[in-house]
Amino acid sequence: MATTTETSKAVVDLVSATVRFCGDSGDGMQLAGTQMTNTSALVGNDIATFPDFPAEIRAPRGTKAGVSGFQLHFAATEIFTPGDQVDALVAMNPAALVTNLSDLVPGGILVVNKDAFDAKGLEQAGYKVSPLEDGSLDAYQLFSIEMTRLNRLAVDGLGLSQKEADRCRNFYAMGLAFWLYDRPLEPTLRYIDEKFGKNPNVAEANRRALRAGYNYGDTTEAFSSQFRVSRADLPAGKYRNITGNQAMAIGLVVAAKRSNCEVFYGSYPITPASDILHELSRHKNFGVRTFQAEDEIAAVTSAIGAAFVGAMGVTGSSGPGIALKGEGLGLAVMTELPLLVINVQRGGPSTGLPTKTEQADLLQALFGRNGECPMPVIAARSPADCFDVVQEAWRIATRFMTPVMILSDGYLANGSEPWRLPAVDSLEPIPVTHPAAPTNGEVFHPYARDERLARPWALPGTPGLMHRIGGLEKQDITGNVNYEPENHQKMVLLRAKKTALVAQDVPEQTVDGPDAGDVLVVGWGGTYGALATAVRRLNSKGHKVAHAHLRYLNPLPRNLGEILSRYKKVLVPELNLGQLRMVLRAEYLVDAIGLNKVKGKPFSVNEVEAKIVELLK
Amino acid sequence: MSTDALPVLTANDFASDQDVRWCPGCGDYSILAQMKKVLATVGTPREKTVFVSGIGCSSRFPYYVDTYGFHSIHGRAPAIATGVKGARPDLTVWVITGDGDALSIGGNHLMHAIRRNLDINIVLFNNRIYGLTKGQYSPTSPLGKINKSAPMGVIDNPLHPLSIAIGCEATFVARSIDVNIKHLSMVLQRAAEHKGTSFVEVYQNCNVFNDGAFEYATDRNSKADTTIEIEHGKPLIFGKNRDKGIRLNGMEPEIVELGKGISVDDLLFHDEKAPEPSLAYLLSRMRHPEFPEPIGVFRAVDHPKYDEELNKQIETARKNRGEGKIEDLLNAGETWVIE
Ligand code: SF4
Numbered sequence: 001m002a003t004t005t006e007t008s009k010a011v012v013d014l015v016s017a018t019v020r021f022c023g024d025s026g027d028g029m030q031l032a033g034t035q036m037t038n039t040s041a042l043v044g045n046d047i048a049t050f051p052d053f054p055a056e057i058r059a060p061r062g063t064k065a066g067v068s069g070f071q072l073h074f075a076a077t078e079i080f081t082p083g084d085q086v087d088a089l090v091a092m093n094p095a096a097l098v099t100n101l102s103d104l105v106p107g108g109i110l111v112v113n114k115d116a117f118d119a120k121g122l123e124q125a126g127y128k129v130s131p132l133e134d135g136s137l138d139a140y141q142l143f144s145i146e147m148t149r150l151n152r153l154a155v156d157g158l159g160l161s162q163k164e165a166d167r168c169r170n171f172y173a174m175g176l177a178f179w180l181y182d183r184p185l186e187p188t189l190r191y192i193d194e195k196f197g198k199n200p201n202v203a204e205a206n207r208r209a210l211r212a213g214y215n216y217g218d219t220t221e222a223f224s225s226q227f228r229v230s231r232a233d234l235p236a237g238k239y240r241n242i243t244g245n246q247a248m249a250i251g252l253v254v255a256a257k258r259s260n261c262e263v264f265y266g267s268y269p270i271t272p273a274s275d276i277l278h279e280l281s282r283h284k285n286f287g288v289r290t291f292q293a294e295d296e297i298a299a300v301t302s303a304i305g306a307a308f309v310g311a312m313g314v315t316g317s318s319g320p321g322i323a324l325k326g327e328g329l330g331l332a333v334m335t336e337l338p339l340l341v342i343n344v345q346r347g348g349p350s351t352g353l354p355t356k357t358e359q360a361d362l363l364q365a366l367f368g369r370n371g372e373c374p375m376p377v378i379a380a381r382s383p384a385d386c387f388d389v390v391q392e393a394w395r396i397a398t399r400f401m402t403p404v405m406i407l408s409d410g411y412l413a414n415g416s417e418p419w420r421l422p423a424v425d426s427l428e429p430i431p432v433t434h435p436a437a438p439t440n441g442e443v444f445h446p447y448a449r450d451e452r453l454a455r456p457w458a459l460p461g462t463p464g465l466m467h468r469i470g471g472l473e474k475q476d477i478t479g480n481v482n483y484e485p486e487n488h489q490k491m492v493l494l495r496a497k498k499t500a501l502v503a504q505d506v507p508e509q510t511v512d513g514p515d516a517g518d519v520l521v522v523g524w525g526g527t528y529g530a531l532a533t534a535v536r537r538l539n540s541k542g543h544k545v546a547h548a549h550l551r552y553l554n555p556l557p558r559n560l561g562e563i564l565s566r567y568k569k570v571l572v573p574e575l576n577l578g579q580l581r582m583v584l585r586a587e588y589l590v591d592a593i594g595l596n597k598v599k600g601k602p603f604s605v606n607e608v609e610a611k612i613v614e615l616l617k
Numbered sequence: 618m619s620t621d622a623l624p625v626l627t628a629n630d631f632a633s634d635q636d637v638r639w640c641p642g643c644g645d646y647s648i649l650a651q652m653k654k655v656l657a658t659v660g661t662p663r664e665k666t667v668f669v670s671g672i673g674c675s676s677r678f679p680y681y682v683d684t685y686g687f688h689s690i691h692g693r694a695p696a697i698a699t700g701v702k703g704a705r706p707d708l709t710v711w712v713i714t715g716d717g718d719a720l721s722i723g724g725n726h727l728m729h730a731i732r733r734n735l736d737i738n739i740v741l742f743n744n745r746i747y748g749l750t751k752g753q754y755s756p757t758s759p760l761g762k763i764n765k766s767a768p769m770g771v772i773d774n775p776l777h778p779l780s781i782a783i784g785c786e787a788t789f790v791a792r793s794i795d796v797n798i799k800h801l802s803m804v805l806q807r808a809a810e811h812k813g814t815s816f817v818e819v820y821q822n823c824n825v826f827n828d829g830a831f832e833y834a835t836d837r838n839s840k841a842d843t844t845i846e847i848e849h850g851k852p853l854i855f856g857k858n859r860d861k862g863i864r865l866n867g868m869e870p871e872i873v874e875l876g877k878g879i880s881v882d883d884l885l886f887h888d889e890k891a892p893e894p895s896l897a898y899l900l901s902r903m904r905h906p907e908f909p910e911p912i913g914v915f916r917a918v919d920h921p922k923y924d925e926e927l928n929k930q931i932e933t934a935r936k937n938r939g940e941g942k943i944e945d946l947l948n949a950g951e952t953w954v955i956e
Contacts, residue, residue, distance in 0.1 A: 311700075
């Protein structure tokens, strides 16, 4: 069995490395990246990943539109982002090279599949002359390898067709990258056994391809040195690698269990949220009911129906779907039922950029409904944080009898990081109560309220509590339909006050960095990693810069105004045109400055750092 | 205190404390009265019954029955009912809707609720007009009909609720008329008893905006000739003197007179249990004034029910893998320990 062996070559120790695999969407680059990620996690590195899917699922082979990439950052220290630039780029064809090369650091390692640089491949990528021959890649350490040929040789004799043989090429590329960064092959060999066990020939071919790539690095003269990134000093505990969508789905199942409810997930397939539906549908033994609805409207309204009868009603989508759910969300606000609404944001408007990330749905989450229609909104900041955010959202939804909007984004949904598993006994029950049948004939008031202004969650099936709810304005206390002016004013204010009260029930905002100073960076959602890294870098250089990353976007943290006043400048970096900035300016009359990017890509640490430095001048 | 016999409910027990706000003389009153009777007869406890509605005059219905109720948003009642029944199969669910609610803004939900065959009962009050919004034409308004939003007459081809339901693979399809109270309660009773989605169209008079739309079917003098009561296993006979019948001529129905060489055996016999919906569809296409319009149960067949299947999968998963444990869920996949 191939394993990490003593090598004759020099080993260079690194603190961190960033590798990107890129190729045609049929080249298996996501698998290559995922395997290297899992392996790096298992050897104890901290990791952050950035899968980048092509916009078109079936773009013609070899074209730029069909390029799929997977970037992985692994380190011996704590890291928060998948890296601004890559140290090593593996490009399986010319289209992948031309679309990814600009992210490779000067002097970086460039591994290309030489066999793909034929006339057709070059033409599809727009190259007139092969970049492998015209000296245009001189700034990099170029390794031009006949991967197609060498891979076919490796799997020769197994009776595979040429097409089948070429399908193993990603394992060849993986093997090479694994050697380069001294990663063990065992986890991938185990994966091959599990995945292809039923097909021994294919399994063997993949094993051979993996080893051949590895041995190529080890034995040929091409590479003079190997790199090593030792384990990171992460907090003690048990870990697993997790994507945002997985963490969201698992979080829902756990939150339901903690509250003794069962999940009803109404959803219509949409990128990049569908994986939540897929993951949830595997957990039916937790009583999870997944309902693939006929449309987004049925997805939300079925979840509302399920909430009415006592389930944990959840609906998930992305921006266009959330737009369609708007009327349903208003109904959930009016009927004051607990409901979770997940928006995995993507580039907009309209169909926009389905596979790319953006944060431009914040104002939609806060205000995108008719009437005065307040709803708590909370945002996850990293893939694993999706788990915690769901717990918090469900706690708020049931304590306050309200729908809660959870914001994630494409970057968090598909990106992964090591997740330190919570101890099961630390997951205390989320108490949910339902009124019991009245014993002495007292009249039930469905819109009576407790000290948090929450109304009772009375379940159908309970004798004596029969009541009717709906979208028409309710009379205070009785819940009967009521059109009186004074009552409407009262009810609008009650709903607003109830949402505002959530601020008293959640932790105060914390700040990373000095308590007062020159610049406060305020962010929310998936930009956390880039902002945290930029601010820490500047702190280590002695600058008075701090970072407040908001989880609670409605209501805003009760101490936020006071925090904002302690810094000379406030910078709000967002992947939109300034939506949180607008809210902060309106709410606190603060002269917040924006750093705004809408390219379908996350912030790089460098661009955030540069902006802060500019403000420090 | 437990007693052996459940308390016997009466129609009055199903009346809520809310004032009924339909226009005086509206056909909805009669449907409400029959529904309360049927609920009492069926005997499902009030707390186990949920009425779900959308928007429109008919959708006020849940306020007037003393069960659990959800007066939701326009067109979405079937989707809400899907969540209710999917999450709680122990509940009896009625959806009350109208022609605009079900066939226009909510068409998609209606279609999918029916094809999933959830065990719910959908009652569509068809008055062929928009009453709540004061008189615009609806998807069932006939061509040429003059009204507020079509002063020169309707130019949209109308939809026919039962044809739609049958096209959506409905397992129970029936029609009745608001003022035909005996027949209506029979049909509602049958709908309640059916396992799977029951779809009932009720001709309902909107005496304010579309008065007399169904006069042909309710008028004492004409109704025997303009409607035909269909019954399983029975020949299609109608007319004041029960001397006319429906016969198949190839694939087409035709009206024949009994006697004169045509006997009952030559007529079309109704089969509500026919596995193929062709007969039910053919009946749903018989329209006034060319034909007498059938009332009764068009189709009643048994098929898998979505809510039952959904919950069966949960049971199976629990049986095969045991009740899910948080511990296992968290620890799934490859894990590693950092000391
Ligand atoms: S408008 Fe027509 S349908 Fe509506 S309540 Fe009045 S009579 Fe009935």
